[in-house]
Amino acid sequence: MLDVLEYAARNQERYLSQLFEILRIQSVSADPARAGEVRRAGQWVADFLAGTGFEHISVMETGGHPAVYADWLHAPGTPTIMVYGHYDVQPEDPIDKWVIHPTPFEPTVKDGQIWGRGTSDDKAQFMPHIFALEAWLKVRGSLPCNVKIFIEGEEEGGTGGTHDFVRSHRDLLACDAVALSDTSWFSPEQPTIVYALRGISYFQVDVKGPARDLHSGVYGGMLRNPLNAIGQIIAGLQDDQGRLTVPGFYDDVVPLTEVEKDEFRKVAINDDERRKDLGVEALFGEAGYTSLERNWARPSFDVHGIWGGFSGEGSKTVIASEGGFKFSCRLVANQDPEKIRGLVEDHVRHLAPSGVKVDVKGLHGGTPVMVPVDNPFLKAGQDAVEAAFGKRPVLVREGASIPITAVFLEDLNAPSIMVGFGLDSDNIHGPDEHMPLSHFRNGIAACVHLYKAFAGVVIPSHSRVP
Numbered sequence: 083m084l085d086v087l088e089y090a091a092r093n094q095e096r097y098l099s100q101l102f103e104i105l106r107i108q109s110v111s112a113d114p115a116r117a118g119e120v121r122r123a124g125q126w127v128a129d130f131l132a133g134t135g136f137e138h139i140s141v142m143e144t145g146g147h148p149a150v151y152a153d154w155l156h157a158p159g160t161p162t163i164m165v166y167g168h169y170d171v172q173p174e175d176p177i178d179k180w181v182i183h184p185t186p187f188e189p190t191v192k193d194g195q196i197w198g199r200g201t202s203d204d205k206a207q208f209m210p211h212i213f214a215l216e217a218w219l220k221v222r223g224s225l226p227c228n229v230k231i232f233i234e235g236e237e238e239g240g241t242g243g244t245h246d247f248v249r250s251h252r253d254l255l256a257c258d259a260v261a262l263s264d265t266s267w268f269s270p271e272q273p274t275i276v277y278a279l280r281g282i283s284y285f286q287v288d289v290k291g292p293a294r295d296l297h298s299g300v301y302g303g304m305l306r307n308p309l310n311a312i313g314q315i316i317a318g319l320q321d322d323q324g325r326l327t328v329p330g331f332y333d334d335v336v337p338l339t340e341v342e343k344d345e346f347r348k349v350a351i352n353d354d355e356r357r358k359d360l361g362v363e364a365l366f367g368e369a370g371y372t373s374l375e376r377n378w379a380r381p382s383f384d385v386h387g388i389w390g391g392f393s394g395e396g397s398k399t400v401i402a403s404e405g406g407f408k409f410s411c412r413l414v415a416n417q418d419p420e421k422i423r424g425l426v427e428d429h430v431r432h433l434a435p436s437g438v439k440v441d442v443k444g445l446h447g448g449t450p451v452m453v454p455v456d457n458p459f460l461k462a463g464q465d466a467v468e469a470a471f472g473k474r475p476v477l478v479r480e481g482a483s484i485p486i487t488a489v490f491l492e493d494l495n496a497p498s499i500m501v502g503f504g505l506d507s508d509n510i511h512g513p514d515e516h517m518p519l520s521h522f523r524n525g526i527a528a529c530v531h532l533y534k535a536f537a538g539v540v541i542p543s544h545s546r547v548p
């Protein structure tokens with residue numbers, strides 16, 4: 083593999099200038115006025131692939147922004163890996179907050195960083211895969227394993243057309259695992275692979291009381307105040323140990339293993355520093371778990387908004403006729419958002435006190451994903467990143483979600499191997515987005531290793547956690 087790595091090393095300047103080409107394209111998927119730019123970025127990827135040896139290259143219509151597909155499937159007996167990434171970016175607003183690098187779409191290298199919108203998220207993260215695969219094809223004329231490329235254009239905002247596209251193109255996209263780089267390291271010194279993401283169930287509750295707003299002196303004590311009822315329902319949803327009170331809620335939660343707890347200990351956060359940083363008196367969450375365990379591997383419950391009645395200055399003695407609140411539960415493997423939705427809705431109705439009309443509805447759901455820590459593709463990812471960066475990546479989970487990974491799991495039965503090269507400090511979605519140049523360069527080397535390592539994997543009977 084040395085020859086391929088050497089080729090990649092020799093071509094670093096070209097890779098950087100080609101990365102700059104795609105960074106200059108203003109592929110802001112949330113902005114209808116720049117839909118043409120999004121398409122142009124997809125076309126740029128397709129044009130790049132055209133010179134590499136990849137086949138069936140096409141910019142495919144998804145119903146939303148287009149996605150780029152290509153494949154090279156001439157390594158019989160090896161796994162088929164799908165490279166996933168997204169060439170769309172977040173809007174650059176507020177433009178006046180870009181102070182270190184005032185031109186989001188004119189990239190530059192400064193202080194060891196590549197600056198520009200779409201560097202860390204996700205162009206400088208997915209392009210290393212493509213450059214590494216090009217290096218294999220140029221040097222060897224073949225890839226170590228079968229590869230499909232699927233780069234989408236509406237991860238940051240769109241119609242969901244890409245998700246529908248995956249669901250309706252299962253044969254085209256069928257694969258044994260998905261390789262993606264769209265996550266960040268736990269810290270600048272610690273390479274990191276994410277093996278699980280939480281899902282979500284989101285709810286709205288509307289509470290109706292009297293037919294009109296009432297005076298609390300004239301009517302107080304005669305009827306149930308809907309806002310009091312809201313407080314009662316919210317308080318009833320969680321006990322003082324931080325656990326949801328919904329019957330059956332925890333039934334499908336996969337318990338943390340000792341191996342996982344050991345991995346988490348390698349990156350333990352300092353609770354006291356975190357507490358100070360957040361400006362709270364104390365951290366709080368489900369009893370019996372560390373903060374990271376609670377954030378990554380346990381479900382959580384948060385109210386997002388409460389409305390109703392009077393919140394202006396001074397006092398007004400009103401009994402509001404109605405109010406409501408929104409809340410969500412973050413879910414972990416193997417909780418099913420649909421099942422949770424039913425359980426939570428039933429429990430909210432159960433908690434609803436008499437004298438008010440309580441209407442609860444689930445707004446949206448997302449499935450949690452998890453790759454078992456003994457999955458061989460995960461180990462291949464660790465080996466590859468260690469070879470390029472000189473330090474073995476720790477296996478972590480994340481508290482948030484990447485919804486398409488749930489689609490890959492549900493519709494392709496493929497685990498997502500999240501080999502990220504970014505840092506939390508890269509300012510993705512914000513002004514002055516950047517990514518370390520060394521992570522881009524070593525990322526290419528890591529990807530050269532990665533596809534070789536994937537080739538040696540005996541395809542396991544994955545991917546759903548038992």
Ligand SMILES: [Zn+2]
Nearest residue numbers: 203204237264
């Ligand atoms: Zn991203």
